[in-house]
Each structure stands twice: as C-alpha cells, then as structure tokens.
Amino acid sequence: MTTERDYGQLLTLTFSTPMPYEWSIGKYGSLFFHEIRAHQRFIGIRCPQCGKVYVPPRRLCAPCFMELDELVILANLGTIMAFSVVNYPFPDPATGEQRPIPYTYGYIKIEGSDNIFSHIINETNVERIAVGMKVAAVFRDREEMQGNIQDIKYFEIME
Amino acid sequence: MDNIAIVGAAQTTYERRKKDKTCYDLVFEMTKQVLEDSGLTLKDIDNVITVSNDFLDGRTISSMAVGEAAGAHDKNVSTVEGDGTFGALYGAMRVLGGFNTTLVVAHSKGSEGDVKHITNAMFDPIFQRFLGLEAITASALQASVYMDRYGIREESFAQVSVKNHGNAKNNPYAHLPMDLTIEDVMGSRKIADPLKLLDCSPVSDGAAAIIIANESYTSKAKTKPVWIKGLAHCAEAYFLGDRDLADPRSLRDAAEKAYAMAEITDPMKAFDVVELYDAFSYMEPLWLEGLGFCSPGEGCKLLDDGITTMSGTLPVNPSGGVLSAHALLVAGLARIIEAVLQLRGEAENRQVPGAKTALAHGINGPCGQSHCVWVLSSEK
Numbered sequence: 353m354t355t356e357r358d359y360g361q362l363l364t365l366t367f368s369t370p371m372p373y374e375w376s377i378g379k380y381g382s383l384f385f386h387e388i389r390a391h392q393r394f395i396g397i398r399c400p401q402c403g404k405v406y407v408p409p410r411r412l413c414a415p416c417f418m419e420l421d422e423l424v425i426l427a428n429l430g431t432i433m434a435f436s437v438v439n440y441p442f443p444d445p446a447t448g449e450q451r452p453i454p455y456t457y458g459y460i461k462i463e464g465s466d467n468i469f470s471h472i473i474n475e476t477n478v479e480r481i482a483v484g485m486k487v488a489a490v491f492r493d494r495e496e497m498q499g500n501i502q503d504i505k506y507f508e509i510m511e
Numbered sequence: 512m513d514n515i516a517i518v519g520a521a522q523t524t525y526e527r528r529k530k531d532k533t534c535y536d537l538v539f540e541m542t543k544q545v546l547e548d549s550g551l552t553l554k555d556i557d558n559v560i561t562v563s564n565d566f567l568d569g570r571t572i573s574s575m576a577v578g579e580a581a582g583a584h585d586k587n588v589s590t591v592e593g594d595g596t597f598g599a600l601y602g603a604m605r606v607l608g609g610f611n612t613t614l615v616v617a618h619s620k621g622s623e624g625d626v627k628h629i630t631n632a633m634f635d636p637i638f639q640r641f642l643g644l645e646a647i648t649a650s651a652l653q654a655s656v657y658m659d660r661y662g663i664r665e666e667s668f669a670q671v672s673v674k675n676h677g678n679a680k681n682n683p684y685a686h687l688p689m690d691l692t693i694e695d696v697m698g699s700r701k702i703a704d705p706l707k708l709l710d711c712s713p714v715s716d717g718a719a720a721i722i723i724a725n726e727s728y729t730s731k732a733k734t735k736p737v738w739i740k741g742l743a744h745c746a747e748a749y750f751l752g753d754r755d756l757a758d759p760r761s762l763r764d765a766a767e768k769a770y771a772m773a774e775i776t777d778p779m780k781a782f783d784v785v786e787l788y789d790a791f792s793y794m795e796p797l798w799l800e801g802l803g804f805c806s807p808g809e810g811c812k813l814l815d816d817g818i819t820t821m822s823g824t825l826p827v828n829p830s831g832g833v834l835s836a837h838a839l840l841v842a843g844l845a846r847i848i849e850a851v852l853q854l855r856g857e858a859e860n861r862q863v864p865g866a867k868t869a870l871a872h873g874i875n876g877p878c879g880q881s882h883c884v885w886v887l888s889s890e891k
C-alpha cells in the first residue's frame with residue numbers, strides 16, 4: 353500500500369515541447385482558401401454520380417468512390433443546423449493560448465451544398481440563437497488572410 | 512496454411528516532398544491504382560487495412576482520416592500502426608480467417624513532420640528521450656556494436672550503399688538513384704559515427720498498396736497471383752540495452768518460422784531474390800545473417816563475393832532498397848511489392864531473370880526490435 357509519505361516521493365516528468373508540422377492542403381483545399389481571399393465566398397464540388405455538393409471541396413465522394421472535379425461557386429450564406437455554446441476552458445490549437453469563453457461552435461449548411469460545414473458563430477447568448485437561423489460568413493481583412501480556416505472570422509446571424 | 516496470394520500491387524514514386532498531395536490523396540491514388548492493377552473493383556474488396564502513424568500524420572487516430580480514401584466507406588476497416596509488412600501480415604491473417612480479399616494501403620509524408628522529433632518519441636520518455644536518442648543515433652550504436660563484434664570496417668558498409676544506390680538507377684520509383692564509389696560514401700558528411708550521410712536512408716514521401724486474396728478469388732483477378740508460402744514475425748526487448756544489437760535474434764526466429772511454413776531448409780538455395788529493410792547500410796549484412804543466408808559475422812562477405820549483386824546468385828535489393836527510398840511505414844510494403852513484381856516478371860530493368868521465390872522483410876521499432884519475414888512464390 354502506498355502511504356502518503358511514499359506518494360510524495362514519486363516523481364513525474366513534464367514534456368511541453370511543441371511538435372511542428374507542415375501539412376499539404378492539397379489542390380482543392382488550396383482552391384477553397386484562394387477563393388475566400390479573392391472573392392470572399394466559398395467553393396464546393398459536385399459528385400457526378402449522386403449529385404451531392406461538398407464544401408469544402410475534396411477529391412472523392414466516399415459513398416460513390418468517385419473522383420470529383422466539378423467545382424461549384426457558393427455564396428457566403430448558410431443555415432444553422434446545430435450549435436453549442438462552449439463554456440469550458442480549452443487551449444486554442446492555433447496559438448496554444450487559452451481561448452476566451454464562452455464561444456459558439458456551429459454546424460452550418462452552406463447554401464447550395466449538401467453536407468455541413470462547421471465554424472464559429474459570433475453569438476453566445478442561447479436566447480438569441482436557434483437552429484434554422486440564416487447566417488453569413490464574415491472574413492478577415494484581405495491583407496490579413498493567411499490561406500487557412502481562420503480567414504473566416506465567424507458566421508454572423510442575419511437579422 | 513490455406514493458399515492465399517497477392518493479386519494486386521501499387522506504389523507511388525518516392526521523393527522528398529510531395530507538396531501537391533495530401534495523405535488522403537496518396538491513399539486514394541494507391542487504392543485506385545491497386546484495383547486497376549488487379550482488375551478487381553471495390554465491390555470485390557471485403558475488408559480494408561490502413562497503415563499509418565499518428566505522430567507522422569499529426570492526427571489522433573490517423574487511420575480514420577484515410578479510410579474512405581481507401582474505399583472503406585461502408586466496409587470493414589482496421590489499422591496497423593507500424594511497418595507495412597506488419598499491415599500486410601494482418602491482411603493475410605484476415606484472408607486466412609475467412610475474408611475473400613483484403614486491401615492493404617500504407618502512406619507517410621515524412622516531409623510534413625519533424626522525423627527526428629518523431630523517432631525520438633519512440634524511446635522511453637523517462638530514461639532515454641531527453642538524451643536525444645532517435646533512429647539515427649540508435650542505429651549508429653548498433654553499427655558500432657556490430658563492427659566491434661566481428662572486426663568489420665566501415666568500407667564494407669559503404670559497399671552496400673554503392674550497390675543499392677546503383678541498383679536504384681534501374682528503379683523508376685526510387686528517391687535516390689546514384690552512381691557512387693566507396694570513396695564517395697566514406698567521404699560523405701559524418702552523421703553519427705560510424706554512419707556517414709550515404710550510409711543513411713533518406714526520408715521520403717510515398718504510399719503503396721496491395722490486395723491479398725484467397726485461392727478461390729485469385730482467378731477473378733487479372734494478375735498472375737504471387738503466393739504467400741510463409742510469413743512470421745517476432746519481437747524482442749524495448750530497451751536497446753536489453754538486447755544484443757549485433758545479434759538479430761527476433762529476425763532469426765521469424766525467419767525460421769517463415770521458412771518452416773514454406774518448407775525451406777536451405778535459404779541460400781531456395782531464394783532467387785531478397786528485398787530487405789536496409790534503413791542504414793550496415794543493416795543489409797546484419798539482416799542477411801539473421802535471415803540465415805550466412806553465419807553470424809559473415810554478412811559483408813556475401814557482397815565481397817559478389818553474391819548479393821544483380822549478377823550474383825542472390826541479388827539483394829534490386830530496387831535499391833530502403834537506402835534509396837524510405838517512406839516510413841511504406842518501405843516494408845514496398846519490399847513486398849518489389850518481390851511481387853520480381854515474381855510476376857514485371858520488374859523491368861531491375862528484374863532478376865526467372866525469379867520464382869522471393870523474400871521480403873520489414874522491421875518495426877528501433878534497430879529492428881521486431882522483424883516480419885515473407886516468403887513469396889510464383890508457384891502455388
């Protein structure tokens with residue numbers, strides 16, 4: 353049996369070195385971010401077999417195992433399908449810093465697409481947010497864009 | 512063992528940085544290509560095995576991100592985290608266990624993470640990791656123990672590098688085909704004594720896939736089946752200091768089991784070609800000893816005598832081996848694929864004429880902690 357005194361003798365080791373990565377974004381992912389920068393709108397891709405439009409665009413319709421190449425221009429508009437106001441502390445993966453809470457994580461169907469996109473919704477009052485509300489993406493200033501998902505600042509509920 | 516065979520094979524070219532491809536792209540392209548090679552369709556595939564490593568991909572449960580690219584949407588998919596030979600071994604077990612076909616696909620992009628960080632992270636965090644031990648350092652220790660045990664000179668290892676980089680010139684998939692001399696290798700940059708730059712494999716981006724089928728299904732494929740006659744794996748201690756690094760006993764054990772399964776008593780007579788996991792030049796002679804092609808300490812002599820060259824009686828690594836292309840996890844599967852191409856007679860400029868029986872070998876863990884041995888044959 354471990355006594356309290358024994359327990360105090362037990363050491364632990366801290367490891368806090370970051371592990372760096374440089375991930376390829378791929379052809380369609382790159383197009384998606386270029387389109388945001390150039391026109392502040394989204395780009396999706398249509399499956400020639402089942403007709404489904406995916407956003408962000410990807411190489412493959414998995415159920416059809418069909419390679420995709422028909423790009424579809426989509427507006428920066430969508431509908432809230434689900435949301436959660438997040439209240440627990442969590443380090444921002446982009447910075448390692450504590451992300452301010454609360455924030456709202458949203459499941460958003462972009463107009464003209466058939467799958468669901470996810471991003472932040474800039475409303476944390478649960479009284480003022482509901483499934484079915486229309487939202488519009490708000491982008492970073494063009495000169496601040498970096499070709500990543502934070503080029504979309506958040507989605508804003510439309511009045 | 513029931514008759515099972517490899518009926519499809521595909522690999523990418525290996526190169527330093529495939530910036531234009533995501534891991535998903537690589538897996539999808541290999542899946543498409545291996546189906547084309549076999550003449551089977553996705554409907555013929557009843558289970559899928561992906562091979563990936565979370566630290567390499569920088570994702571938790573990295574396998575889940577590539578399953579659909581491997582055609583596994585609505586299929587039975589499972590994963591091996593380790594070298595591709597072990598993924599393929601699990602695939603073979605699934606076919607032996609009653610599936611008709613298994614598709615095995617491995618990928619890695621060493622260019623996306625920091626491979627030294629990642630291989631450092633395979634060591635014990637409490638006692639070893641902070642000292643800087645990683646794949647190269649550990650292998651330098653192993654080379655040093657091996658040299659000291661048998662009085663081997665660095666030039667003998669350099670010769671392996673010359674041979675394999677030269678063989679790679681016949682392999683359009685290789686990362687580092689090179690015309691080298693022993694002096695070039697000896698004079699290359701010191702990495703970790705006794706290893707110089709040209710004793711070390713590169714870190715490559717790449718992917719590969721195979722399809723394994725049971726006997727009744729092999730006739731559905733358009734390829735000439737390559738029969739799996741024997742396969743085994745064996746592991747030993749985790750801590751390097753708990754092992755005799757100059758004596759690859761887990762390899763000996765795995766080889767004995769695989770040979771017994773294939774009814775091979777004299778490997779030197781039985782095999783026409785060998786593809787083994789030479790992540791560093793010294794590994795080729797050391798693994799040849801473990802595989803029973805010669806007595807302990809005699810591995811370098813095989814090359815001195817010309818036996819393991821392309822014109823010898825037992826060409827080893829006609830592809831250029833891992834020294835010439837090293838996509839982590841993929842490299843062992845590439846050994847199997849190279850053996851398959853040899854046995855189909857499709858290895859083009861690197862073909863060993865008339866090859867009927869081939870050995871493919873992979874390792875897992877530092878300094879070959881664990882080995883996987885495959886005996887493949889063009890004949891049932």
Ligand SMILES: [Zn+2]
Pocket residue numbers: 399400401402403404413414415416417418
């Ligand atoms: Zn589809």
